[in-house]
Amino acid sequence: MRYSAFSILWQGLKGHSGWPRMWRDPVPKDHYDVIIIGGGGHGLATAYYLAKEHGVTNIAVIEKGWIGGGNVGRNTTIVRSNYMLPANTHFYEKSMQLWEGLEQDLNFNVMVSQRGIINLFHSDPQRDAMARRGNAMRLAGVDAEMLTPAQLKKRVPILDFDNARFPIRGGLTQPRGGTVRHDAVAWGYARGADMRGVDIIQNCEVQDIRIEGGRAVGVETSKGFISADKVAMAVAGHTSAVAKMAGIELPVESHVLQAFVSEGIKPLIDTVVTFGAGHFYISQSDKGGLVYGGDLDGYNSYAQRGNMPMMEHVMAGGMAIMPTLGRVRLLRHWGGIMDMSFDGSPFICKTGIGGLYLNGGWCYGGFKATPASGWCYAHTIAKDEPHKLNAAFTIERFREGRMLDEKGVGPNPWIQ
Amino acid sequence: MHQIDCPWCGVRDEAEFQYQGDASVTRPDPDAGEDDFFSYVYVRDNPKGWHTEWWHHNGGCRQWVKVVRNTATHEIHATGLPRDGLPVPQARLKP
Numbered sequence A: 001m002r003y004s005a006f007s008i009l010w011q012g013l014k015g016h017s018g019w020p021r022m023w024r025d026p027v028p029k030d031h032y033d034v035i036i037i038g039g040g041g042h043g044l045a046t047a048y049y050l051a052k053e054h055g056v057t058n059i060a061v062i063e064k065g066w067i068g069g070g071n072v073g074r075n076t077t078i079v080r081s082n083y084m085l086p087a088n089t090h091f092y093e094k095s096m097q098l099w100e101g102l103e104q105d106l107n108f109n110v111m112v113s114q115r116g117i118i119n120l121f122h123s124d125p126q127r128d129a130m131a132r133r134g135n136a137m138r139l140a141g142v143d144a145e146m147l148t149p150a151q152l153k154k155r156v157p158i159l160d161f162d163n164a165r166f167p168i169r170g171g172l173t174q175p176r177g178g179t180v181r182h183d184a185v186a187w188g189y190a191r192g193a194d195m196r197g198v199d200i201i202q203n204c205e206v207q208d209i210r211i212e213g214g215r216a217v218g219v220e221t222s223k224g225f226i227s228a229d230k231v232a233m234a235v236a237g238h239t240s241a242v243a244k245m246a247g248i249e250l251p252v253e254s255h256v257l258q259a260f261v262s263e264g265i266k267p268l269i270d271t272v273v274t275f276g277a278g279h280f281y282i283s284q285s286d287k288g289g290l291v292y293g294g295d296l297d298g299y300n301s302y303a304q305r306g307n308m309p310m311m312e313h314v315m316a317g318g319m320a321i322m323p324t325l326g327r328v329r330l331l332r333h334w335g336g337i338m339d340m341s342f343d344g345s346p347f348i349c350k351t352g353i354g355g356l357y358l359n360g361g362w363c364y365g366g367f368k369a370t371p372a373s374g375w376c377y378a379h380t381i382a383k384d385e386p387h388k389l390n391a392a393f394t395i396e397r398f399r400e401g402r403m404l405d406e407k408g409v410g411p412n413p414w415i416q
Numbered sequence B: 001m002h003q004i005d006c007p008w009c010g011v012r013d014e015a016e017f018q019y020q021g022d023a024s025v026t027r028p029d030p031d032a033g034e035d036d037f038f039s040y041v042y043v044r045d046n047p048k049g050w051h052t053e054w055w056h057h058n059g060g061c062r063q064w065v066k067v068v069r070n071t072a073t074h075e076i077h078a079t080g081l082p083r084d085g086l087p088v089p090q091a092r093l094k095p
Ligand SMILES: [Zn+2]
Pocket: B006, B007, B008, B009, B010, B057, B060, B061, B062, B063
C-alpha cells in the first residue's frame, strides 16, 4: 500500500481500520540467494538496496529478536558527515545524501530533520583543529561553517558562554546535519524490502554458519538449516560472536554506551550541540525530551545497561555547557552494545571465506551510516567486490598499516 | 556499579579505576614473527561471559589489578595481583 495524504484521509474516514501490516511474517524457505544475519538498520537497508539497486530479491533477513529492538532503536538519532579522513568523509557524505532523499525513496516518513549540528570549541588550539576539520569537509564537498560566539549566542542562547573552565569560543557547524526518527528507519527499510519480496524472519537465531570447501553455504538457525549462495553478517555489537562461528577473529571489542532522555519540555534547543572539552551531545526530540549522551562506560560489556559513574560524567558534561539541565528531570536511560573496532572505523568487506561478508565495527556511530552502509554492503555482496566508497573498510587494513584512526587514539577501543 | 577488590586497598568503587583492557593477551617473544605481534596488538577474544582484564587503580594506589569479570552480567568473580593466575569459571553464556 502506498502512503499519501489521500490514504491518510481515506483511512481516517474509515476509522483507521484498513491499514495493512507493513511487512509479512513468512516461514523461512529452504534456500535463498542471500541471507543477511541481523535485522537492524544496516541489515534491513542492505536487503532494501540489494533488491532495489541490484535486482536481488530472493533474500532472507534473519533476526534473533524483533525488528528495531537493537541499536537502531537505542541511539541518539544524530546524523552528520563531519569527518576528516577522506575515506570516512566521502562515505558518510554518501549517507547524508541518501538521508536527504530517503523519505521519498521509501514512501515512509522517517522524520529527517536537518536542524544542523554544532561542535563547540573552547580554546585557540581547538579552534585551529575545528577549522582544519571544516576545511577538510569543504574540500570534499561537505557543508561546514565556523560560528563566532556572537553568531552562536543567537543560534543557541541557552549555552553557558562564560563557563570558568570551558568558555565557549565558537563552533563548527554542519547545517545539513540533524536528526532522524530512528525506529522509523528500521520500519521504513523493512517495509521497502518486504515490498520487493525480501523475507524478514524475526525471532529466529542464527546458531552457526555452515562452511563447505572454504565457502559459506548457509546458516543453522533455531528454525533449522537454511542454505544460501551468500551469507552476510550485520550484527554490530555481537560481531565477534557471529564471526567466531566462521572461525574469524577480529580487532573488535564490545562496549556499552548509555543514552538519556529527559522529561518533555517546551522547545529549548532546535539543533544538535556537542561539547568540545568533554564528550557530550544533545538535541531535543519532537516530543520535547532532551536526548543526550557521552562516553562509553569504558569496559568490555554485552549488558545493555551501564553504570552510575558514567552517568555522572555525562551529566557533568551537560552541566558545563547547559546549566539549566540541572533543573530538568531524567525520564529514561538505557545502554546499547557498541562494536568497537581498534581504529574507530567500520568494516564493510569480504572475508577470507567465499560467499561470506562482514559489516560491523561501527563503534558508537552506526546510526548515521545506516543508508550508506546498506548501499555499499549491497554493492559488495551483489558484485563480490567493494564499491570505492567502502574499499578502505577492510579487515586487512590493520595488518597493512592503513588504519582509519579518525581520533588518533591507537588500538585501545575503550578510550575511542 | 562495579565494586573492585584491590589487593592493596580493599574494595573500592569502579569510579576510582581506569579500565586497561584484556589481560589474557601476552607480549610475544621479540622474534615471534608478524602474525603473533598482529594478534597481540589487534585481535581480541571479546567473550560474552567471563573475561580476565586489567583495571588501573589510578584514583588510589596506582597499581594494576587483574580482574575476572562477567561481560554479560558485570559480576566480578576474582581480583588479584598482576602475576596471579586467577581461576576463570568455565560456564560461558550463549552468544
Ligand atoms: Zn589500590
